[in-house]
Amino acid sequence: MCPSKFIVPVADRVANLPPYIFATVFQMKEKALAAGREVVDLGVGNPDSRAPRNVVAALNNAIDDHSWNCHGYSTFRGLPQLRRAISQWYGNRFAVTLDPETETLPLIGSKEGIANLMRAYLNAGDTILIPTPCYPAYFGAAALCEAEIAEIPLREENGFRPVLSDVPADLAAKARMLLLNYPNNPTGGVCDLAFYEEAVRWCRENKVILVSDIAYSELGFDDDNMPVSVLQAPGAMEVAVEFQSLSKSHSMAGWRVGMAVGNAEAITALGRVKSNVDFSLFGGIQMAAAEALTGSQQVCADNRKVYEGRARKLVAGYRALGWNVPMPPATMYIWARIPASYGDDDFRFISELFEQTGVLLSPGSGFGAYGRGYCRTSLVTDDAGIARVLELMQKAEIKWG
Ligand SMILES: Cc1ncc(COP(=O)(O)O)c(C=O)c1O
Structure with a gap:
């Protein structure tokens, strides 16, 4: 250096x-x-x-709408319209019920949210389990918390899913967070609900926060077997936070829209960190994101x-x-x-x-x-x-x- x-x-x-x-x-x-x-x-x-036309139109409408002012600061926790839209989308897509008030949080992209959740829960020296290969931003976010990164292998012969029973007992005992990303960047690997059920059990047993990143959930190629959410697994709400993004599914990467959903206490903790470092998304983009989630999913x-x-x-x-x-x-x-x-x-x-x-x-x-x-x-x-x-x-x- x-x-x-x-x-x-x-x-x-x-x-x-x-x-x-x-x-x-x-x-x-x-x-x-x-x-x-x-x-x-x-x-x-x-x-x-x-981005689709209806989403662009919703942004323009919000900017010109004189019945409220989206040009000022938004609220820390995002607009209620967007939180309701997130909850509605999860209900339609995964049959998962979320309280918009306490179990959803709009994000300035899921990358920001994942990094801030680590800040909320990882003390210096704490261990985070990151199955790799993975989205490289996980490493930097964990390093900024001065956390210990323990890589666990995603092997081709296992469909790029980690074998949690192979995690050594001493590592499982000291881990505070496990990151799962399906469909997976970069491998394209997918998982089913049975895998999430096992992961939820493992995290509950070992007192580990399960962080699920489903940024590619809408890009599964098998129409009869669409990717699932970790929150569909029984007991997931007690241990899991899931991150979703409009970047890839709705072609909105530059708009910076993501969401965190899951355990209410963890969502509150994430919101607490965020309220100290940002002011949520631009109101116009939040209205457009609500349209993206509640309008046509074509x-x-x-x-x-x-x-x-x-x-x-x-x-x-x-x-x-x-x-x-x-x-x-x-x-x-x-x-x-x-x-x-x-x-x-x-x-x-x-x-x-x-x-x-x-x-x-x-x-x-x-x-x-x-x-x-x-x-x-x-x-x-x-x-x-x-x-x-x-x-x-x-x-x-x-x-x-
Ligand atoms: C696995 C994964 N998670 C999260 C992100 C970040 O998405 P966002 O644009 O919502 O920050 C990416 C972006 O490439 C990704 O590959």
Whole structure:
């Protein structure tokens, strides 16, 4: 680390943040763009779609509505209209009953909420169990609490679900929080209600908060087997907080709308942290989010079809190259072992691929220790973009098998 030129160095908790591998990837991209090279970025999971018209209209209506003023500060706990909409959506989608007053909380994106829940419950030195590979923001959020991160493996042979009975007793005894994310970023792995029931039992036995992140719940590709909520499991309300997001399901990533639902005491604690660091979402966006949750859900079905179609095309194309990747059952990602000739060196694979083609994938080690040897493709380009990616990759001198 270079010595600080500023009058005071940053706090230890910032200095000790884990290295962010994607920063290096980002630099590779910037350098190539500055040199005028063609770059196709399939590294980041930033949806290329737009929010539905009814949602945009609701925002505009709120801005122009003179019967109330959405331009001032909102209330700390968010508008009652949005809390009711969250409760209604959970009822319709999962048959889960939530008290809008005490068991729901609007968030400025689920990333913020997850980090602030950690702040509410993790003291310095406390242990958090993070199954990996995972959404990398979990690491930074836990590190800012100066918590001990214990990675537990998500293995392909177990459908990328953790085997909780394998968690050593001493680790289970000291853990305070377990993070589950299904459908899973980056693996695309899914889980069923039986898995959540077991996780709830395990967390109750071990006195561990179960944090469920279902940011991709609307992007499951099997219409007859849609992803479930942890709150459907008996007893979940006693131990669980679930985070949902409109970013991927409703193509609203830049709007920053998420929600926390679940145990009322934990929701209050999260609200307490938030009331000290933010002022909830812009009122216009809250009205638009309420419309997104209570209006037509066609956008979710459309997004599912788009991502599934892209996954099928890219998987078929990769296989035609000789790279045998699995078709994901959900999400907007393809998670695959890197070609055997690279061993476990995912960073070397994605760097060489980028150098030769301009196609940027994410290195698996950026998602945690158990991501090593894999890479992630984000399905954020349309059919023409996919055709171009495959054309570029065909020319690369890479041994895919
Ligand atoms: C698993 C997972 N959780 C949460 C988020 C953050 O979502 P939001 O936009 O609601 O902050 C992401 C974003 O990529 C994600 O992949």
